[in-house]
Amino acid sequence: MLVIRPIIADDYSALMQCAEESGHGFTSLPVNEEMLRNRIAHSERSFAKHVVCPEDEGYLMVAEDTDTGEIAGTTAIEAAIGLEAPFYNYHLSTVVHASRRLGVHNTVQLLTLGNHYTGDTELCTLFLRTPWREGLNGRLLSKARFLMMAEHRHRFADVVFAEMRGVSDEEGNSPFWQWLKDNFFSIDFIHADYLTGIGAKGFIADLMPKLPIYVNLLSKEAQAVIGQVHDNTRPALRLLENEGFSCRGYVDIFDAGPTVECDVRNVETVRHSKRYTVEINDHHSEQQCLVANTSFTDFRAVASPLEVNDKAQTVVMTQEIADTLMVNTGEPVRFIEL
Known part of the structure; x- marks a missing residue:
């Protein structure tokens, strides 16, 4: 992992x-x-x-x-x-060089620093x-x-x-x-x-x-x-x-x-990530997620199956995943379902 x-x-x-x-x-x-x-x-x-x-x-x-x-x-x-x-x-843009009198119309691209x-x-x-x-x-x-x-x-x-x-x-x-x-x-x-x-x-x-x-x-x-x-x-x-x-x-x-x-x-x-609280159990969920703790100095993120309960706003994870993320029961995590 x-x-x-x-x-x-x-x-x-x-x-x-x-x-x-x-x-x-x-x-x-x-x-x-x-x-x-x-x-x-x-x-x-x-x-x-x-x-x-x-x-x-x-x-x-x-x-x-x-x-x-x-x-x-x-x-x-x-x-x-x-x-x-x-x-x-560089910005790639388009300019037009044209003259009606001469019947000339050229479209060219520019790179501008x-x-x-x-x-x-x-x-x-x-x-x-x-x-x-x-x-x-x-x-x-x-x-x-x-x-x-x-x-x-x-x-x-x-x-x-x-x-x-x-x-x-x-x-x-x-x-x-x-x-x-x-x-x-x-x-x-x-x-x-x-x-x-x-x-x-x-x-x-x-x-x-x-x-x-x-x-x-x-x-x-x-x-x-x-x-x-x-x-x-x-x-x-x-x-x-x-x-x-x-x-x-x-x-x-x-x-x-x-x-x-x-x-x-x-x-x-960012739009679809959720912030739920942790429950720890030896579950066997098939829902693959990317999950991170909410700490900044001790930020941790892993890919793991989670059991997601949207009604209770909880996620169930194994003790191994919780230890890796440095979180305990009742603490928040942020995750995205895949």
Whole structure:
């Protein structure tokens, strides 16, 4: 069984293993000891912090296999991005160049650099290691964040978004970045992606073209991948689309992967999750649920069968599940039926 919990300092080696296995283009998990240790420390401070409204908190969690003690993956939420350092994106829009006198009418697309998501909440660092990519594990890793948001609403912004990894090959080469590199940057995609991951973003403002880019001036290869996702990212995108997320034309500035967003109030798991009290019994329910305790500093979430009584507003779980969630009879949990 996997349990989602806040990361601690002792998880550093496992986090580094996830970073190494995640591959190129996974900006939020750089293979850099200092950055990963700093991120763990920042997460520990964030979970312990008293929060009135979202600021620069970062909540990094891991999925622990309770049978082996191994770390199976990671998942995270950045409470409000772009407040300390600029957060850049491109917006893909359409403009019309027309002349009635000449009988010319051309529709063209533009990429415009901006900071649209400043202050919004970002979902990031969703990575599940290969041996655990089965059953409900992927959904647990993704949806646990929404159970947290539903229970602790004041810690997060009204809009939540996620950047999807764009198209790149096995060597980490991005067709979109190749065009930018040839014309503006002169550094490889892997290097640029790594610099962003460790927070060295100054080169973006220094070198990124400030004026809108006409898409039809890009290489055919670059045009073809705008708004497209990496094959390994398709399952994560489907999970978010099922939650109500959609792309409104914003794409990543490096690989042109789509950014998807949703109002927190409209996220399916947030809307349909329930807060019931616990009963403990050795039941044999077939109703699969994702369930989390209502603590923040000691947040726990698992996938488990529950016996749900809507009339009494109770859920019956085994002692093992209750112990994993750190809850007792009569205490509240938040869950979503699957």
